[in-house]
Amino acid sequence: MMKSRKEKTTRKRSLTSEEYIDKLNESKPDKNEWKELLKIAMETRKFEIELYWKRANYFWLFVAAFFVAYYQTIPSKNKQTEVENILFIVGGYFFSIGWYLANRGSKYWQENWEKHIAVLSRHLKTPIFELLKSNENKIWELSKSYPYSVSRINQGLNIVVIFIWLVLFIYRIYSFGFYPFITTPAAVVILFAITRYALHFARSFVVREPTDHSKDFFLNDKVQIHKRE
Numbered sequence: 001m002m003k004s005r006k007e008k009t010t011r012k013r014s015l016t017s018e019e020y021i022d023k024l025n026e027s028k029p030d031k032n033e034w035k036e037l038l039k040i041a042m043e044t045r046k047f048e049i050e051l052y053w054k055r056a057n058y059f060w061l062f063v064a065a066f067f068v069a070y071y072q073t074i075p076s077k078n079k080q081t082e083v084e085n086i087l088f089i090v091g092g093y094f095f096s097i098g099w100y101l102a103n104r105g106s107k108y109w110q111e112n113w114e115k116h117i118a119v120l121s122r123h124l125k126t127p128i129f130e131l132l133k134s135n136e137n138k139i140w141e142l143s144k145s146y147p148y149s150v151s152r153i154n155q156g157l158n159i160v161v162i163f164i165w166l167v168l169f170i171y172r173i174y175s176f177g178f179y180p181f182i183t184t185p186a187a188v189v190i191l192f193a194i195t196r197y198a199l200h201f202a203r204s205f206v207v208r209e210p211t212d213h214s215k216d217f218f219l220n221d222k223v224q225i226h227k228r229e
Helices: 017-025 031-072 082-123 150-175 180-201
Strands: 006-011 223-228
Touching: 017 082, 031 082, 031 150, 082 150, 082 180, 150 180
Parallel strands: none
Antiparallel strands: 006 223
16 A cells, blocks of 8 residues: 655745734734834835826826827828838837736735735724725716726726727728738737737736635745645
8 A cells, every 4th residue: 555645845825814914923023013014014005106107107208209209200192101100100009008017017016005004904903094985975076076096097098098009000001002901900910919928928926826816915935835645
C-alpha cells in the first residue's frame, strides 16, 4: 500500500476582513499604531485621487492635440494628406484606449485603499467612510446636488471619444476608394487585434492572482502550504 506523501508548495492566500485584521495584529500594534495605519491608508487614497485627475488631464491634452492635428490634415483638393490623417486618427485612438485603461486602473487602486480604510476604521470604531449623507434631492432639481459618479462620467466620456475615433478611422479608410470593401474590414480587424493585445498587455499582476473573490483581500506574499498526495 502506497503511503501518501507531503509536498510543499506556495501560493497567495485570500483574506477576509477579519483575517486581514488578524494579519496586522501579528505585530501587536497599539492603538496609536492602528491610527497610523489608518492615516497611511487615507493619505494614499488621497494621493491616488490626485493622480487620477493628473492622468486624466494628461490624456485629455494629448487627445485634444490629436483632434486638432486630424482636423489640420483632412485631405482636400489642395492638400494630399491621407497618410498623415490616418496616423493622427490611430494615434488619437490609442491614446484614448490608454486613457480608458488608466482610468480603470486608477479606480481599482483608489477602491483598494478605500477598502483598507473601511476595515481599519471599523476596527477602530470610527467608520466615518461608511457613513454617507442621505440624498434628499431629485434628479430633476437642476439647481441642487445629486450623487453622480464623477469617475463614471469621466469613463463614459472616454468611451465616447474612443467610439468617435473608431468611426473616423472607418470613414477615412473607406474614403480612400482603394477596394474599400476589402481594405476597410481588414484595417478594422487589425485595429481591434492590436487593441486586444493592448488590453492584455496592460493588466496588472493582481489579475493573474488565483484569489478567492468572495474575500476582501489577498496576501501579496506567497505562503507555504503542505499538500498531500
